[in-house]
Amino acid sequence: MALLADPATRSLVAAHVRLTAELAVELARDPDEDVRAAVAGNPHLPQALRDELATEHSALVRFSLLVSPHTPAETRTRLYEEVLAAAEEDDEWFIADSLLSTAWMGHQLRWLAQAAVEEKLTLVDSPLAFLRYGVASCAGSLPEDAAERLLNDPDPYVQKIAALYANSPSAADLERIVWEHGDHRKIHPGILGRPDFPTQAYVRFATSENPQLRAAAAAATLPADILGRLAVDDAPVVRAAAASNPSLPLHCLPSLLADEQRNVAEEAGTSPRMPVEWMEAMLGAEGLA
Numbered sequence: 001m002a003l004l005a006d007p008a009t010r011s012l013v014a015a016h017v018r019l020t021a022e023l024a025v026e027l028a029r030d031p032d033e034d035v036r037a038a039v040a041g042n043p044h045l046p047q048a049l050r051d052e053l054a055t056e057h058s059a060l061v062r063f064s065l066l067v068s069p070h071t072p073a074e075t076r077t078r079l080y081e082e083v084l085a086a087a088e089e090d091d092e093w094f095i096a097d098s099l100l101s102t103a104w105m106g107h108q109l110r111w112l113a114q115a116a117v118e119e120k121l122t123l124v125d126s127p128l129a130f131l132r133y134g135v136a137s138c139a140g141s142l143p144e145d146a147a148e149r150l151l152n153d154p155d156p157y158v159q160k161i162a163a164l165y166a167n168s169p170s171a172a173d174l175e176r177i178v179w180e181h182g183d184h185r186k187i188h189p190g191i192l193g194r195p196d197f198p199t200q201a202y203v204r205f206a207t208s209e210n211p212q213l214r215a216a217a218a219a220a221t222l223p224a225d226i227l228g229r230l231a232v233d234d235a236p237v238v239r240a241a242a243a244s245n246p247s248l249p250l251h252c253l254p255s256l257l258a259d260e261q262r263n264v265a266e267e268a269g270t271s272p273r274m275p276v277e278w279m280e281a282m283l284g285a286e287g288l289a
Contacts, residue, residue: 007032014038024049033060040064047072054079059095066100066130067108080128100130104161105186109134121146129155136161144168156181163191171198179205182212192216211235218242224249236261243267250275 003009004017011034014027019042027039028049037060039045040053053061054075065071066079080100087097103109112120112134123135124146132153139147139162150162151173163169163177164184174197183190191197199220206217206226211233218230218241231242231252236259242248243256244267256268268274269282 011035011038015041017042019044019046021046028053033058037061037064041068041070043070045070051075057092059092059099062093062096063099063103063108066096067103069111077128080130101133101157102186103130104133104137113138117141117143124149129158132158133161137165139166148173151177160184160191164194168196171196171201174198175201175204178216179208179213182210183216206230211237214238215241219245221247228252231256236264239264240267243271246272248273253278 003013004023010030011032014030014035015038017023019027019039024039024042024045027035027042028045030036030039036053036056037058040050040061041064050065050071054065056062062079062083066076066083071079083093083096083100086093088094109131112123112131120135120138120142123131124142126132126135132150132155135142136150136153136158139150142150144167147162147166147169150158151166151169153159153162156177159177160181161184163174164187174191174194178191178201183192202217202220202222203226205213206222206229208214208217214230214233214235215237218227218233218238222230224247227242227245227248228251230238231248232255233239233242239256239259239261240263242252243259243264248271250273253268253271253273256271257265259265259268
């Protein structure tokens with residue numbers, strides 16, 4: 001009880017403490033939003049108080065209710081629809097929507113990762129996108145046909161998450177998802193880092209109108225003529241990727257060293273293709289040799 005009495009730790013234990021009727025009311029009506037958000041996820045919270053919290057105009061409380069496994073499905077759906085409907089005009093619901101988009105990356109949906117496969121399968125086609133994100137992150141534990149549905153989900157973000165974690169996605173699906181929607185930038189090494197990502201895709205990426213895809217190609221092991229074209233690409237991000245490629249033809253390096261974009265020149269300056277004599281000449285020119 002000392003932890004509950006201390007304002008510094010009250011919100012940390014409100015989600016886990018066993019609630020009496022009096023304590024439940026006290027925490028659910030606490031003036032501190034963090035405490036109310038925490039107790040919203042407490043499995044012992046009476047449904048009447050959960051319903052009371054659901055009327056709050058608070059991103060944190062709404063988020064906690066939405067990701068809690070103890071929130072009834074109908075309530076979760078209603079709360080989510082309200083967030084989506086008003087997210088563009090309401091700052092609180094915009095924040096809630098933003099928190100939901102990354103909930104699958106944190107501990108908030110751990111219950112979903114630990115759920116039985118049968119329960120996960122019921123959410124593969126959920127109208128709640130953030131739950132499909134969570135299921136997609138578990139694609140490796142799902143039957144192949146369910147993973148395939150996630151790889152072809154209407155939401156591109158679901159597709160990208162599934163492409164990260166599915167056990168045996170087809171090469172065509174992996175290339176299509178990256179081609180159409182890009183790699184997943186928040187997870188390293190991403191879809192392109194999968195050992196089963198098709199190497200021939202990079203040849204096709206080299207002619208894409210998307211500079212990020214051309215940059216991915218410029219970093220890959222490709223024929224010298226393709227890398228040579230990418231080394232003089234209009235987009236600095238592509239030239240920078242080519243400059244750091246250990247397979248880059250040596251004759252491409254001088255122009256990259258003199259590139260007007262500093263980051264391109266710096267990448268070229270640290271290229272593993274740089275001959276020792278060139279390094280010595282550059283250091284001498286700067287008076288550092």
